[in-house]
Amino acid sequence: MEIKIVKERRKTLLLKIVSTNKILVKAPIKLSDDKISEFISSKKKWFENKVKKMEGLENFANLFHFDKYIYEFGEPIMETKELGIDFEKFSARKKNMIIKEQYMSMFSYIRERVKEFCDYYGFIVKEVNPCASTCKWGSFSSSNEMKINFKAIILPKDLIYYIIVHELCHSKFMNHKPQFWKEVEKYCPNYKILRQKIKEYSFLLKKDTISF
Numbered sequence: 551m552e553i554k555i556v557k558e559r560r561k562t563l564l565l566k567i568v569s570t571n572k573i574l575v576k577a578p579i580k581l582s583d584d585k586i587s588e589f590i591s592s593k594k595k596w597f598e599n600k601v602k603k604m605e606g607l608e609n610f611a612n613l614f615h616f617d618k619y620i621y622e623f624g625e626p627i628m629e630t631k632e633l634g635i636d637f638e639k640f641s642a643r644k645k646n647m648i649i650k651e652q653y654m655s656m657f658s659y660i661r662e663r664v665k666e667f668c669d670y671y672g673f674i675v676k677e678v679n680p681c682a683s684t685c686k687w688g689s690f691s692s693s694n695e696m697k698i699n700f701k702a703i704i705l706p707k708d709l710i711y712y713i714i715v716h717e718l719c720h721s722k723f724m725n726h727k728p729q730f731w732k733e734v735e736k737y738c739p740n741y742k743i744l745r746q747k748i749k750e751y752s753f754l755l756k757k758d759t760i761s762f
């Protein structure tokens with residue numbers, strides 16, 4: 551474990567986990583090294599637990615091989631080389647483009663589920679479009695346009711359903727206040743579990759883990 555200590559003009563000590571093997575400690579200029587070591591020791595259990603959790607998520611992300619397989623509902627459904635006879639010969643950039651196109655073409659599943667849900671429960675949505683945000687699974691605008699991240703199709707079905715419900719409930723409440731969650735709960739009683747579960751997949755949104 552690499553520990554980097556930075557002394558700066560500040561009043562309190564701060565410990566930040568940079569990666570699974572690196573921590574950063576920011577300390578007031580005049581604080582003694584003993585006091586800093588004491589602080590780090592007192593936080594040992596806390597950061598060990600955090601790191602364990604981070605490693606768990608990393609291991610989970612490593613189970614996916616996006617260069618080799620196309621995934622749907624959390625499972626590989628085909629090999630990327632099936633995307634074209636010359637696929638293997640293409641540059642990485644072109645491969646990524648083809649992979650992204652494939653996922654985009656699978657977006658119709660999400661559009662259909664949104665339509666079904668709206669027809670059944672009387673929600674109104676003008677448009678449902680895929681987006682490629684690196685931080686969000688979806689959004690809902692005041693003009694009733696819904697955007698769902700195209701990578702959502704990679705998630706298990708219960709999580710896709712949760713995203714759809716979440717965004718549709720924003721047509722009634724444009725915030726995350728208790729009323730909003732009550733509405734989500736009506737259609738998705740186990741939403742609390744799903745909110746936790748979806749965090750395991752947040753690596754999908756990051757540009758550095760997936761290049762397409």
Ligand SMILES: [Zn+2]
Pocket residue numbers: 716720725726
């Ligand atoms: Zn929201």
